[in-house]
Amino acid sequence: MSITQLAAVPPVHRAAPVFRGRLGRDARSGHHAVPHRYRLHLSTACPDGLRLAVGHSLLGLDDGCPVSLLPAVPDCPGGGHSALRPLYEASAHHYTGPALGPVLSDDWSGRIVSTHAPDILRDLDRFPHEGRVSLYPRGLESVIEAAERMCSEGVEEAAQRAGQAGGDPAERAAALDVLLDTLGRLENRLAGEEYLVDDRLTAADVELWAALVQLDTVHRCHLDACAVHRIAGHGALWAYARRLAAHPAFGRHLDLDGISRRHHGRCRGLEAAGAAVQILDWAGHAADAGGTSRR
Structure with a gap:
């Protein structure tokens, strides 16, 4: 199944930014x-x-x-x-x-x-970076953008809606279905692949990994334990997240204490039983990357 097919998630519109200048090549x-x-x-x-x-x-x-x-x-x-x-x-x-x-x-x-x-x-990605990875390789831009959209909308935003305090139970259940469906599609994709697009590290992996960090460190705190166990059941997906957390470019930026303080400073929702069901040992994997979980 292609990434474009995987990305069949209803669109969610983000708020327009205040400033949106762009860098050019000349x-x-x-x-x-x-x-x-x-x-x-x-x-x-x-x-x-x-x-x-x-x-x-x-x-x-x-x-x-x-x-x-x-x-x-x-x-x-x-x-x-x-x-x-x-x-x-x-x-x-x-x-x-x-x-x-x-x-x-x-x-x-x-x-x-x-x-x-x-x-x-x-x-x-437009800056000169000789001999280094390209996050948007030529010819794969549209595929990567579809994967980014799927991760943003089908994982992070769906998880947020599924755990929204005071939300309509039917809407929360529908959002959880979207989340689990997206995770299932990603699981099938990653079962035989090291990375999300074209078997190379791209911006799509950066997007998905950050969404999985947010899912396990923030959003699961507002889900019930049954839902978190279903989320944790996607073995290939979480093995992928664990592998990237041990990569220096990923794991050394994990600020678990900061994520927790930011969450508690912003969130007004109620903690649910899923808060007790941590999926990955992010601190341990960050240490494997040569970094720490605190800044």
Whole structure:
């Protein structure tokens, strides 16, 4: 079964970002993809920040595009990060909204290029990275995007709806069905493959892995134990997640303490029996990657 067929999940629309500039391949674009000009601001406790941190490491961009880490829990009243406030105020006249991450900024101008994580990851892939992995190999872009959409909507967003406090029981049950169906499709795909697309490491694996981290460390806390046991029953899928957690570009960015603090700082839902059924030993696998589970 193809990834395009696997991705047959009802669309869920994300909120439009505040800033959505793009990097180009030449100076006429306004934001030329050159080293030492741009900076990432992110928290690895945030799913989008974790994806960008992993992609950034896979591309080997530590020198060409430095990363400034943000705290797991925003430090401004009403949300947002004080460290990002100057960038937002320089980028929008009389900006009064929250200064949220992740952000790709332009050190030359002191302004924001983008706050849209999927665009940022694609633009990082445009930086020169000789001899390193390409997250969006030519000819596979549409397949990878379909896989990313399936993981985002069929895993992370479905899991969130399935555990939503006060939600309609029928809607929660339907969301759980979508989640389990998607996990089953991914299980079948990964039963004979090391990676999700074309047997090579791509952005699709970054998306899926971060969604699985969120599923086991956050969303399962709001599901019943039976549901979590059904989720844990996808052996090939969780073996894949465990294998990637031991990869240095993945595991060293796991901030389990930060994820927990962010979750408890934002979540108003009730804890369910699934909270006691951890699927993977993420801390142990992060240690195998040469990293830690804390920052």
